[in-house]
Amino acid sequence: MRRPRKIRPTLIVLCVLLAAWLACSIRPPAMKQVMNIRDGEPMPGGLCVVYGDAYQIRLGGLEKLHPFDIRKYERIYLRLVRDGLIEPSEVFVPTPISTVNLLRVHSLEYLEDLKKPHLIARYMEAGAVSILPASVSDAAFLEPFRAATGGTLLAARLAIEHGMAVNLGGGYHHAEPDRGGGFCIYADMPIAIRVLQSEGLIRRVMVVDLDVHQGNGTALCVAAGDDVYTLDFHQGDIYPTPKEANDRDVPLPAGTTDDEFLARLRAELPNAFDAARPDIVFYQSGVDGLSNDPLADFAMTIDGMVRRDAIVFAEAKRRGVPIVMVLGGGYSADAWLAQFRSIRNLLEVFAGWNRE
Secondary structure (H helix, E strand, C coil): CCCCCCCCHHHHHHHHHHHHHHHHHCCCHHHHCCCCCECCCCCHHHEEEECCHHHCCCCCCHHHHCCCCCCHHHHHHHHHHHCCCCCHHHCEECCCCCHHHHCCCCCHHHHHHCCCHHHHHHHHCCHHHHHCCHHHHHHHHHHHHHHHHHHHHHHHHHHHHHCEEEECCCCCCCCCCCCCECCECCCHHHHHHHHHHHCCCCCCEEEEECCCCCCHHHHHHCCCCCCEEEEEEEECCCCCCCCCCCCEEEEECCCCEHHHHHHHHHHHHHHHHHHHCCCEEEEECCCCCECCCCCCCCEECHHHHHHHHHHHHHHHHHHCCCEEEECCCCCCCCHHHHHHHHHHHHHHHCCCCCCC
């Protein structure tokens, strides 16, 4: 009996590249309108939306080996457009983050390590990625992360100028100065903070992280100095382990409900603002606290997430502090819908959205 032939890694790579090319060639028209770097327009009320087609990881299905829905950002953008909440021309399309700015937070050794596909596979929690050539893994994975990281920086600039901004991506709060992890490669919020501080646009910063997993990477990246105050709500008994120290950690138990979470947030948030005295707020708004999320154990609903985000925006607006929101995690089928509904609510309540 003849032994079956083994599928060669080269053939796998070629099939993946072909599938990725086909996916790119059939983009919806609204995606084609955010392919090129350009300025957009602030929404009424000053809310700016940042997004680009380059955020999307397209690798013939290999991107689906992690439970994170990498199409989440695309789904949100397309639904916002379909429902007439934004026009593609209003969306700001960012420049990818530069190596110079990556080095404000990450070590050169780490950036060199990212040329090794097996390390990217580890950080992305997708072992099959290790078979890819370095050039393919860079183009397929690292370029989208650099684009979304550039989006966080642009959104922060727009928030300073107009008051509020949402990056339909970002929130990579597990990325540390010398390594990635938890589907996070670049520490987008710390990078944006250090760039803006170096330019003298801001001095004191507050990070509000309400993703169900602790932002261990953010805590490490901004640990030096007292110019960044971090408030972090998370489930206390899940990844990452061990936890890092934030200025204010609020570990919550499995089964936390909307009412329990929101009551604690209302109690903690004003005190954190008083302690931070920020020039800008970076808000990590991950929705992996939803009750059906496979990687956590909270019992929150989509309505709870919408109310949660509104509380953070309302406090920043009341104090006249610019706020930039990044989307962070969320691994359930409803993650994209929760964030779409929240952004719709922000447009209606804080941006005075009205197409009539």
